[in-house]
Amino acid sequence: MAEEIKVDLELNLKGLLCPLPMVRVSQNIKNVPVGGIIKATATDPGSLADIPSWAKSTGNEILKSERIGPEIIFYIKRIK
């Protein structure tokens, strides 16, 4: 359940096209402490593969992702 995840920072990435959703997440991950969580809401369908790939290659973690209508919501945990 989304309510169970304590979010440190919310990012509105709606309307942004590739690569900007990844760029904004990358920029903002530095703004949460290690262990902190970003909730990012995107509308670019490409981000469904892009954001998890970014997380894997940078050593961060996607706790959960969900699609609600046109919105794609990621809970990203800063690991390092």
Next chain:
Amino acid sequence: MTVDKQTEEKLIALLKQKINRQLLYYLDICARCAICRDACHQYVATKDVHYLPAYRAELIRRIYKKYFTRTGRIIPSLYEGKEITDDLLDELYKVTYACTGCRRCMFYCPFSIDTTWVLSVAKTILIAAGKGSPILTELADAAIEKGKNIDLFKGIMLDILKDTERKLQEKVGDPKATIPVEKEDSNLLYVALSGEHTILPAAIIFHQAKENWTLSLFEASNYGYFLGDTAKAKTIAQRIVDEAKRLKVKEVVVTECGHAHRVFKFFYESWAKEKYPFQVSSILEIIHRYLKEGRINLNSKYIKEPVTYHDPCQIGRNYGVFAEPRDIISQVSADFREMNPQREKNWCCGAGGGVVAQPDLDEFRIKTGELKVKQIRQTGAKIVVSPCENCRLQIETLNEKYNLGIRISSIMDLVAYSLLIPREQS
């Protein structure tokens, strides 16, 4: 601060590998005439010497002089030799990753010095020193990671495509219209960008032209190329080359993305030391071909508002496609207006070369987009068309920041819309 001995030796060895006739020619021949000064939109907008094309190359020249000339080794200060220090690398970073790779400086240089080529050497040095652009590295690595795990994402991607397919069927009025993926023996493999906006218009055009096509699972953009890391750039492009070979397609068609098209057209074969068993084309060339063959017919002059065209550097000056987009636009536009200057002399939008993806250059790209803003204003156009995603993203930013009051369109959108007009009106 001087870099440690080991790093210094590594960087010198790397530069030594890069020294060839082309580099020596560029380093030797520059007459310091400063003609390139007025050719670079970044220098013109900022008047900062760092952005003078000849100065950017000068930093590499100084390193070369210090380590590879006798005089430079003995009295570096007299012969402008510079040893590799952290400050020098930081300065090199600033001038290198800000360059949009537009090559307008080369067009005007009396000796055709290709500053971007010299800066590709700078990028190699920066990466080896651990000072490559962090964000471009992350984007390149994410693309490689996606390639490794494509089976993991395929289900989601196909699921999303179903939505796009439904929209296609609705738009073209054909419940059997499809967006094929991994279809063997297709005539062409279309390589889109991440997201629907480059898939749907292309699918409409292919449907109307009755093309035997298939959509690539991968996006065209290549941040390894912007980063200047050939190994990563090759790995990213190879995902598509392998897919094209596996599906035995005759032609790989790259969407409206300047750098991606250039990577496939000009670089990949030499990086991989192989010849493609297929042809590479830009979607612009395909649309133009369909029009010539009568496979699609456009709704003549349906756009009444004034339209102008921005030549993306990688499609215009650096590839030579000027006529096709103008031909297409002139068919649908009743009032087409050229920018001044245009074609080979067109000003860069200000965000190529990966600049649009580097947040620390956001303000810089808005400032250095001034010349483009002036050009657009002079035309009085209400619609700006450009067949490059990168340019469109930048022009959208300029539209917002400078209140241009324009709309921005791709060529594909103009064409797809034109093809749909009779049906939508009926």
